[in-house]
Amino acid sequence: MMTAQPRLGFIGLGAMGRPMALNLMKHGYQMGVYARQPQSAAPLIAAGAAVYKTPAELAAACEVVFTVVTASSDFEQVALDEYGIIHGARAGSVVVDMETISPLVVRRVAQALAARGIDMLDAPVSGGPMGAQSASLAIMVGGKPQVFERIKPLLECLGKTIVHMGDHGAGQVTKACNQLALSVTAQGAAEALALARRCGLDPARVHEVLMGGFAASRVLDLFGKRMVERRFGPGIDARFYHKDVAIALELAQDAGLPLPAAAIVKQQLNALMGAGEGTADFSVLIRVLERAAGTQA
């Protein structure tokens, strides 16, 4: 339990970070922010947040700093660069990274911070912008148990399912497993629906039958439906899965484990990125198969 309302910091105010920071403020926490793009801080400033010029300055003023920045390298910069958190944060403060990044980077940064007496948790989430807004995220946490217990009340302002998975990186390993299972399932849905269509069946009808049986999944439900309706517009960006599957494969390489289906999905996503579809909904995965076989959209 936190003994008093600590001063919090937030770095990364995008589609996920912004509603998360606002949810913490709703619970009465004082908030400081650092934004690489100043305009992204506007809604937070309107709600009463203070703005700092560097991650180091922000960290100097806070007990807990949350980061939600896109890539592993972004987090590493924000944490360890010249003006990074490490150069401002006090001993005993905590860095909570909630983006999906490499567990190997988590361990490296956690070690560097620990040398200065700064604690860290990796706490990637599942649930998307909707879950962030409604404070119903699932949060998978890695780090020391006593640090987890200390930060848990803050995480409870952001999500509903909050699980401590193990030491530094364990939250990210869990998230990587989640994204791996999810992406391979989406590829299976894409192959099944592309095959149905190519064989002259009505994909909508096949989708309905599959959803009524043992092949049913949340992925087939949501992305499969979009594949059938060919709604490849904005949704859940395909590029995020490209990044996340790469993390799972990096982890597998490090662990000495073959992940043949994930490797295939990565190749499909490479093609998808090459076709400039990274910001389309992940259901666009089906078009990689179709394009390869010359099927008209």
Next chain:
Amino acid sequence: MMTAQPRLGFIGLGAMGRPMALNLMKHGYQMGVYARQPQSAAPLIAAGAAVYKTPAELAAACEVVFTVVTASSDFEQVALDEYGIIHGARAGSVVVDMETISPLVVRRVAQALAARGIDMLDAPVSGGPMGAQSASLAIMVGGKPQVFERIKPLLECLGKTIVHMGDHGAGQVTKACNQLALSVTAQGAAEALALARRCGLDPARVHEVLMGGFAASRVLDLFGKRMVERRFGPGIDARFYHKDVAIALELAQDAGLPLPAAAIVKQQLNALMGAGEGTADFSVLIRVLERAAGTQA
């Protein structure tokens, strides 16, 4: 609608066929059977079924003949061989094949039967022996619409969801899509749980977290749980998926469509068969990854 209770025939009295034939008899239909292994007919004889010496003799006595024999080649033999259905069945009678076989074989046999005025439906099922016993199978049907309407009351004695998907083979294409989506999802579950374990996490805990999120599926629920508990004993035979994924790949080859994840799953299943695990539960798929990486069971 059938005008009167027709005489029915049943070939293939295994774990699926036996309860299906008994369910038809419960509705008052007269039943004749042909069994390659005479002992498998015993429960049917006890219930009042007549036994015939060849598929041709059985077909000569029936209006509708159901077949539930394992492989495409078994069905082709039972239908077209020297003592096959085609040499006994009357014009206007119907052959209903309910095993999962190649749509290409379905079309070939349907054409041969049609030349003698014999109708055919492909009607593969989903639901397993439990679904067969409780008459709650999902049945995916291909063939002429008027033949489907004629046979539908019989199928309603066997299943709950009965859908006409299109012309000859369309039921099998749908089933192939189902098995493809399901098998690739199972491979994704295996890779995710193997990675979790290899990285030192508790697979049971990871499974629980994944089931609470967007990676949730019926496959992850059932097979994933068995992977976690390492219950690879009798269940749903892995060899059936080996056969079914091969059908999907054959279909894709014929249709000119790449199915890269299905191709990978087929290779994993080849290895599984090589390890003599074809009659273990399909969840044993995870051991192919583990063995490759030298993980101890």
